[in-house]
Amino acid sequence: MQKIPVIIDCDPGHDDAIALVLAFATEKLDIKAVTVTGGNQTLAKTLRNAKKVLCCLGKQPPVAAGADKPMFRDLEIAAEVHGESGLDGPNLPDPPWEELPMPAWELSRDIILQSRQPVTLIPTGPLTNIGILFTAYPEVKRNIARISLMGGSVMAGGNWSAAAEFNILVDPEAADIVFRSGVPITMSGLDVTHKALILPEELESIRALQGPVPRMVAELIDFYYKYHAAQGFPGAPMHDPCAVAAVAAPELFTMRDMRVDIETKGAHTTGMTLADIRSWSDAKPNVSVCLDIDRPAFARMLISACKNYH
Ligand code: BDR
Ligand code: CA
Numbered sequence: 001m002q003k004i005p006v007i008i009d010c011d012p013g014h015d016d017a018i019a020l021v022l023a024f025a026t027e028k029l030d031i032k033a034v035t036v037t038g039g040n041q042t043l044a045k046t047l048r049n050a051k052k053v054l055c056c057l058g059k060q061p062p063v064a065a066g067a068d069k070p071m072f073r074d075l076e077i078a079a080e081v082h083g084e085s086g087l088d089g090p091n092l093p094d095p096p097w098e099e100l101p102m103p104a105w106e107l108s109r110d111i112i113l114q115s116r117q118p119v120t121l122i123p124t125g126p127l128t129n130i131g132i133l134f135t136a137y138p139e140v141k142r143n144i145a146r147i148s149l150m151g152g153s154v155m156a157g158g159n160w161s162a163a164a165e166f167n168i169l170v171d172p173e174a175a176d177i178v179f180r181s182g183v184p185i186t187m188s189g190l191d192v193t194h195k196a197l198i199l200p201e202e203l204e205s206i207r208a209l210q211g212p213v214p215r216m217v218a219e220l221i222d223f224y225y226k227y228h229a230a231q232g233f234p235g236a237p238m239h240d241p242c243a244v245a246a247v248a249a250p251e252l253f254t255m256r257d258m259r260v261d262i263e264t265k266g267a268h269t270t271g272m273t274l275a276d277i278r279s280w281s282d283a284k285p286n287v288s289v290c291l292d293i294d295r296p297a298f299a300r301m302l303i304s305a306c307k308n309y310h
Helices: 014-025 043-057 104-114 128-136 138-143 166-170 172-179 200-207 212-230 239-248 295-308
Strands: 004-010 029-036 063-065 119-123 144-150 185-188 253-262 273-276 287-293
Touching (some): 004 104, 014 029, 014 043, 029 043, 063 104, 104 119, 104 128, 104 138, 119 128, 119 239, 185 239, 200 212, 200 295, 239 287, 239 295
Parallel strands (some): 004 029, 004 119, 185 287
Antiparallel strands (some): 253 273, 253 287
């Protein structure tokens, strides 16, 4: 089996951390690097969190820090969801190793240009690092197979504003660059991630596995689910793991190709992913939008990923 070379760009974040758990347990993926952006918390915190999670997994891929703020705006964080550390809940030791000295976009450029097989990007935070990469080194686009991102929403409304999902809202200009790049995009937005729930009984079956990784995942979900339970979710929405699963197990998803554009200047709609859902539209699709998921199979995939480290 030929593995799919991927770069994960994240802002951990509880669900980013679980996306890393899933990705490193998935034999189909060859993770070339983990790059980090500011998003759920400041860059210093998301970088520390990424390294802590990788340490817990016993993995040490190349790691590079990226942007500490969006391309043209100030950083907005999500401490309400992810806590002061960005990864509140589990008590994870600081890793004894350092990230690479080069910025995320330079590491990504080198990996993409040197790869014999086209690389897949999996961004699970604001798209700033990819926006900078495409602006500074547009030649990389030729050797990118696909971008499988978590962000946006075409019919489910927003979560950080009435119109916009957090990752797109934080850096809409970067998202605009990515969505107009011509690189094929798979979008796991709120339409599907709000269905990708881990239910309380599934959380308990993860906890029962024991070992440092299942314990970390269970403690992450314990903290993260409190916020979502208060909003009425019957389980914890696994936003970012969807972007990994859409590469490793696309058969779990129902997707539809659409034209999706980013609103960057709206009075009320900045960060909206405006999808042309007209059946008679002749707009050329740029995104495969995930609309539904085989939730039980997705939950089984996540639980078996946790077992992988057991
Ligand atoms: C996205 O926002 C962040 O809080 C999560 O990590 C996820 O990437 C969901 O809107
Ligand atoms: Ca994220």
